[in-house]
Amino acid sequence: MNHEVNEQGQLMIAGVPAKELAHHYGTPLFVYDVDRIRANAQAFVRTFEEYNVPAQVAYASKAFSSTAILQVAHQEGLSLDVVSQGELHTALEAGFPVEKIHMHGNNKNIQEIEMAVRCSIGCIVVDNFFEIELLSAVLKEQNKTMDVLLRVTPGIEAHTHDYILTGQEDSKFGFDLSSGQAEEAFLKVKEDPNIQMKGLHCHIGSQIFETDGFQMAAQRLFRTLHEWKETYYYEASVVNLGGGFGIQYTEEDQPLELDQYAHALIKEVKALSRQFDYPMPEIWIEPGRAIVGEAGTTLYTVGSVKNIPDVRTYISVDGGMTDNIRPALYNAKYEAALTEKMKEPAENKYSIAGKCCESGDMLIWDVALPAVEHGDTLAVFSTGAYGYAMASNYNRFQKPAVVFVENGEHQLVVQRESYQDMTRLDLSYEKGKGKEK
Numbered sequence: 001m002n003h004e005v006n007e008q009g010q011l012m013i014a015g016v017p018a019k020e021l022a023h024h025y026g027t028p029l030f031v032y033d034v035d036r037i038r039a040n041a042q043a044f045v046r047t048f049e050e051y052n053v054p055a056q057v058a059y060a061s062k063a064f065s066s067t068a069i070l071q072v073a074h075q076e077g078l079s080l081d082v083v084s085q086g087e088l089h090t091a092l093e094a095g096f097p098v099e100k101i102h103m104h105g106n107n108k109n110i111q112e113i114e115m116a117v118r119c120s121i122g123c124i125v126v127d128n129f130f131e132i133e134l135l136s137a138v139l140k141e142q143n144k145t146m147d148v149l150l151r152v153t154p155g156i157e158a159h160t161h162d163y164i165l166t167g168q169e170d171s172k173f174g175f176d177l178s179s180g181q182a183e184e185a186f187l188k189v190k191e192d193p194n195i196q197m198k199g200l201h202c203h204i205g206s207q208i209f210e211t212d213g214f215q216m217a218a219q220r221l222f223r224t225l226h227e228w229k230e231t232y233y234y235e236a237s238v239v240n241l242g243g244g245f246g247i248q249y250t251e252e253d254q255p256l257e258l259d260q261y262a263h264a265l266i267k268e269v270k271a272l273s274r275q276f277d278y279p280m281p282e283i284w285i286e287p288g289r290a291i292v293g294e295a296g297t298t299l300y301t302v303g304s305v306k307n308i309p310d311v312r313t314y315i316s317v318d319g320g321m322t323d324n325i326r327p328a329l330y331n332a333k334y335e336a337a338l339t340e341k342m343k344e345p346a347e348n349k350y351s352i353a354g355k356c357c358e359s360g361d362m363l364i365w366d367v368a369l370p371a372v373e374h375g376d377t378l379a380v381f382s383t384g385a386y387g388y389a390m391a392s393n394y395n396r397f398q399k400p401a402v403v404f405v406e407n408g409e410h411q412l413v414v415q416r417e418s419y420q421d422m423t424r425l426d427l428s429y430e431k432g433k434g435k436e437k
């Protein structure tokens with residue numbers, strides 16, 4: 001992996017020495033290279049523009065949601081995918097245009113739907129029959145209309161590199177195409193004059209390195225849309241192929257360039273539109289990881305170093321599974337470096353441990369590094385997606401701060417949580433002072 005290193009052998013992030021950031025803001029610290037976020041967004045947006053294909057590139061904010069990142073997403077012409085009232089609230093606080101917000105979720109409750117309808121967001125991606133009932137009732141009550149996509153499971157499951165064609169669908173998300181549930185949902189949605197059915201949505205998985213899974217999914221959606229056109233004279237104006245575009249965490253990961261994913265989707269949808277003589281729909285996608293993943297780096301300070309002769313050396317840092325649950329949850333792999341020793345050769349293998357009371361709180365096993373000492377700043381790369389977003393307060397550790405860096409300037413965009421923040425919602429218990437039943 002290529003990193004910016006200055007003459008003194010220091011790791012630089014968008015023109016600023018990482019050590020300086022660690023010193024200024026403290027650690028653990030999430031640092032985002034904003035130029036990189038913009039370039040990632042543009043790789044998708046420009047490709048659709050170049051091919052003159054109407055599209056929406058919706059940033060999947062589950063990957064990392066905060067006011068600042070949503071502002072950048074908007075500046076780069078992205079739409080937004082939210083999955084909760086919390087993510088929608090953040091979008092509204094960030095001033096994100098409501099008409100470019102799409103709402104997902106396999107169990108949207110009445111409050112979420114009411115909020116989405118009240119705010120007149122751009123689209124709800126409908127996931128199940130119960131939701132159709134809730135949405136119909138809310139639209140009637142608020143005397144409003146709503147554009148929707150139906151989320152369907154096309155029977156393709158991506159397992160990072162390969163694809164499993166599942167005959168029988170087994171997913172908590174969406175309507176099954178093969179059993180006819182999707183068609184039943186389509187007919188229900190079509191019955192409601194307040195619901196405008198714009199098209200179909202699917203999402204086949206995450207961290208996908210090839211394009212054939214997306215192409216297979218597009219084929220299945222088109223086959224369905226073609227049938228519905230023949231049978232019901234329905235024409236979709238949108239096909240949403242979800243997110244899932246892979247990124248590089250370690251040297252072993254060899255993702256495509258982002259514009260190659262977009263290019264392949266455009267080519268496939270154009271071909272399918274010709275094949276089925278179907279009017280070319282808008283193509284919507286929902287990248288999360290691909291927008292922010294590689295743009296993020298986590299900085300930690302090394303604390304204890306424990307050598308077990310002939311076994312391994314553990315180095316413990318001041319964060320861990322509370323700011324990056326992915327190694328513990330998915331056995332995810334990362335690369336790391338010592339920010340001040342970028343030009344020094346690796347001299348040993350170290351295993352990087354977090355500080356939670358969990359043996360499984362390990363960030364990286366056996367990574368080759370120069371000699372590690374107490375006080376070193378350690379950078380873990382490609383932590384921009386599903387890191388801060390999945391952070392917890394386990395062991396009552398504070399959530400880290402987040403800093404944006406662009407053109408040599410840095411700015412705090414999420415403050416470090418304080419202990420007061422953590423106890424703010426706590427109330428004391430006094431025996432005998434409870435409400436009687």
Ligand SMILES: Cc1ncc(COP(=O)(O)O)c(C=O)c1O
Pocket residue numbers: 060063081104203205206207242243244245286287288289290385
């Ligand atoms: C419906 C949907 N869209 C988009 C995404 C974003 O995925 P990724 O971050 O892999 O691009 C996800 C998460 O996998 C998702 O479930």
Ligand SMILES: N[C@@H](CCCC[NH3+])C(=O)O
Pocket residue numbers: 062206326385386
């Ligand atoms: N959170 C997961 C991916 C889930 C994507 C959301 N549907 C990850 O870190 O890889």
